[in-house]
Amino acid sequence: KIYEDVADLPGLEYDFVIVGGGAAGNVVANRLTENPKFSVLVLEAGVSNEGVMDSIVPFLVGNLFTGPNAYEWNYTTTPQIGLNNRSTPYPRAHILGGCTAHNGMVYTRGSAEDYDRYAAVTGDPGWSWDSLLPYFFKNEKWTQPTDHHDTRGQFNPSVHSTNGINSVSLSGYHWPIFEHHVLQTTRELPEEFPFNLDFNSGQMLGIGWLQSTIGGGKRSTSATSYLAPKFAQRRNLHVLLHAQVSRLVHAQKTKQGAVTFGGVEFLQGISYCESLFTAKATKEIILSAGSVGTPTILMHSGIGDRTALTALGIPSVLDLPSVGQNATDQPFIGARWSVNSTQTADSISQNATRFNEAYKEWNRTHTGPFVEIPVTHLAWLRLDADSPIFENVTDPAAGPNTPHIEISIGTGGVAATGNFISLGMVVLNPTSRERNNCGNVSFIKRIAGGSVTLQSNNPFDPPLIDLGLLKTDFDIFTIREAIKRAYRLVQAPVWRDYIIAPTTDLSNLSTEALDQFIRNGASAGAHLVSTAAMSARDASYGVVNPDLLVKGASGLSIIDASILPFITSAHTQAAAYVVGERGADLVKERWR
Numbered sequence: 001k002i003y004e005d006v007a008d009l010p011g012l013e014y015d016f017v018i019v020g021g022g023a024a025g026n027v028v029a030n031r032l033t034e035n036p037k038f039s040v041l042v043l044e045a046g047v048s049n050e051g052v053m054d055s056i057v058p059f060l061v062g063n064l065f066t067g068p069n070a071y072e073w074n075y076t077t078t079p080q081i082g083l084n085n086r087s088t089p090y091p092r093a094h095i096l097g098g099c100t101a102h103n104g105m106v107y108t109r110g111s112a113e114d115y116d117r118y119a120a121v122t123g124d125p126g127w128s129w130d131s132l133l134p135y136f137f138k139n140e141k142w143t144q145p146t147d148h149h150d151t152r153g154q155f156n157p158s159v160h161s162t163n164g165i166n167s168v169s170l171s172g173y174h175w176p177i178f179e180h181h182v183l184q185t186t187r188e189l190p191e192e193f194p195f196n197l198d199f200n201s202g203q204m205l206g207i208g209w210l211q212s213t214i215g216g217g218k219r220s221t222s223a224t225s226y227l228a229p230k231f232a233q234r235r236n237l238h239v240l241l242h243a244q245v246s247r248l249v250h251a252q253k254t255k256q257g258a259v260t261f262g263g264v265e266f267l268q269g270i271s272y273c274e275s276l277f278t279a280k281a282t283k284e285i286i287l288s289a290g291s292v293g294t295p296t297i298l299m300h301s302g303i304g305d306r307t308a309l310t311a312l313g314i315p316s317v318l319d320l321p322s323v324g325q326n327a328t329d330q331p332f333i334g335a336r337w338s339v340n341s342t343q344t345a346d347s348i349s350q351n352a353t354r355f356n357e358a359y360k361e362w363n364r365t366h367t368g369p370f371v372e373i374p375v376t377h378l379a380w381l382r383l384d385a386d387s388p389i390f391e392n393v394t395d396p397a398a399g400p401n402t403p404h405i406e407i408s409i410g411t412g413g414v415a416a417t418g419n420f421i422s423l424g425m426v427v428l429n430p431t432s433r434e435r436n437n438c439g440n441v442s443f444i445k446r447i448a449g450g451s452v453t454l455q456s457n458n459p460f461d462p463p464l465i466d467l468g469l470l471k472t473d474f475d476i477f478t479i480r481e482a483i484k485r486a487y488r489l490v491q492a493p494v495w496r497d498y499i500i501a502p503t504t505d506l507s508n509l510s511t512e513a514l515d516q517f518i519r520n521g522a523s524a525g526a527h528l529v530s531t532a533a534m535s536a537r538d539a540s541y542g543v544v545n546p547d548l549l550v551k552g553a554s555g556l557s558i559i560d561a562s563i564l565p566f567i568t569s570a571h572t573q574a575a576a577y578v579v580g581e582r583g584a585d586l587v588k589e590r591w592r
């Protein structure tokens with residue numbers, strides 16, 4: 001059951017207390033309560049997702065990011081050196097479903113090599129691609145798009161599952177001329193931009209059709225899927241909203257010297273009517289508060305770098321210097337071209353009559369342009385093997401079949417008039433964090449680029465979020481290269497009579513001028529990971545062991561995107577879901 005008021009809960013003691021009802025947290029809640037003997041409480045700081053149209057209707061997603069709002073934690077990054085000292089808004093969801101309720105819905109798993117590297121660095125083959133594929137399948141419910149078009153040749157059914165819980169589909173609305181041009185590019189420039197039938201097969205390189213977490217024309221989130229009424233009505237599943245966890249309390253040592261916590265402290269209520277409560281987990285506390293929330297709670301509980309915590313007046317209970325370190329996100333920059341076609345998403349966003357018609361159509365039948373975001377394809381590309389950057393930098397990708405660059409290819413711009421196409425360039429494996437090499441596997445050591453740290457010992461102060469964006473030569477080289485690739489893509493002959501001009505011509509800029517354009521315009525992909533990274537059981541760094549239990553603690557685990565040792569070469573929700581699915585099995589296994 002989902003509760004808005006702590007007074008309605010049946011009690012404050014459960015087998016498992018899960019902090020955070022986001023991508024991974026709701027998966028764990030669902031899977032643990034498959035066992036009727038387990039009682040579970042989810043504490044979610046955010047608001048209900050019920051009836052939030054900007055979250056439900058795919059085309060409206062952009063509205064969730066316009067200024068401070070109730071569905072957001074409303075964070076801002078620290079000044080980013082690589083962005084000419086700009087601070088940027090840093091979106092994190094404050095709503096049931098977590099970031100799955102306000103993200104771009106892009107469904108990308110990453111490369112098989114990404115996961116094989118997780119297995120290699122943790123020494124646990126259970127984190128390899130082959131071992132995790134059944135968990136991707138448990139998550140994914142492949143769904144027909146709402147326009148019921150013929151999807152043959154647009155995906156590979158053998159790498160998808162129709163038996164999971166979370167809807168994934170191809171686009172249910174089309175921009176035929178634009179889509180034709182993208183596909184024709186793969187025929188005209190097949191060496192550089194080959195067609196890939198399905199980039200979710202583990203082999204990502206090339207251009208493929210977008211897949212999204214959308215079902216029946218509506219966004220599918222971890223709340224609408226894993227907490228759907230048939231699951232939420234389980235008598236052993238309790239979800240409390242407006243419950244912001246401040247810290248873990250009543251720390252004690254077991255006979256073996258591990259730290260345990262007797263309770264989870266949280267503030268519950270709405271605005272002026274809030275109080276502090278403590279919930280107890282008799283079996284395990286599971287942190288699923290995401291890559292910002294989880295390290296923040298750990299540090300306020302005394303788990304983190306001893307020196308840093310002591311300086312803030314927080315008593316140290318477990319010295320784990322990797323907490324909050326290694327924060328990794330993907331630098332992003334967009335470019336637009338005006339085009340000689342009225343068949344772009346601008347025809348809806350700029351025209352109130354068409355916009356209202358499209359909304360009406362969505363309301364009537366869940367069809368039409370509102371069932372999608374206007375991105376149709378994604379390109380996954382590698383830097384040239386002989387790129388000068390590799391003279392000094394070890395390739396940070398997980399392997400030779402893993403892309404360095406993503407280009408999202410979409411219709412529509414942001415201007416008040418005109419027709420545009422938009423390409424979004426992403427550095428998939430940023431190096432703005434240090435690694436040391438051990439054999440042919442890059443290991444995390446600690447500290448360099450990004451971090452989540454505390455500004456005070458008040459758990460209700462926002463943390464300091466430093467993404468370390470574009471700090472290294474590799475990252476700036478790669479984003480420059482990504483822009484060049486985008487320009488080459490639209491130079492395929494098929495675009496000749498279609499493209500009028502770039503909105504800002506980046507093709508003839510000096511390297512210095514291009515770098516300034518990038519540093520003044522880039523932002524983060526909002527795919528933060530690694531702030532509570534998993535490492536091998538005997539490693540002297542890292543936060544959790546491969547079984548997701550916190551090192552040096554007992555009865556405390558972390559199950560969310562923060563445990564990923566490296567970022568996937570992709571958007572991160574599929575990885576977060578799969579961490580939730582395998583994490584739930586690991587918990588079940590130890591409490592069998």
Ligand SMILES: Cc1cc2nc3c(=O)[nH]c(=O)nc-3n(C[C@H](O)[C@H](O)[C@H](O)COP(=O)(O)OP(=O)(O)OC[C@H]3O[C@@H](n4cnc5c(N)ncnc54)[C@H](O)[C@@H]3O)c2cc1C
Nearest residue numbers: 020022023024098099103104105106245290293561571573
């Ligand atoms: C703007 C944006 C766009 C994105 N677009 C995409 C995309 O298109 N495709 C994709 O694959 N990925 C995307 N992502 C990333 C993806 O959504 C995340 O990687 C994924 O949701 C992370 O899952 P998680 O379980 O780690 O955390 P989250 O899903 O963030 O869930 C964490 C939950 O914990 C709650 N919480 C935090 N602190 C506390 C606390 N102290 N007490 C109680 N509750 C707390 C939060 O409110 C939240 O509900 C996007 C992310 C953002 C922010």
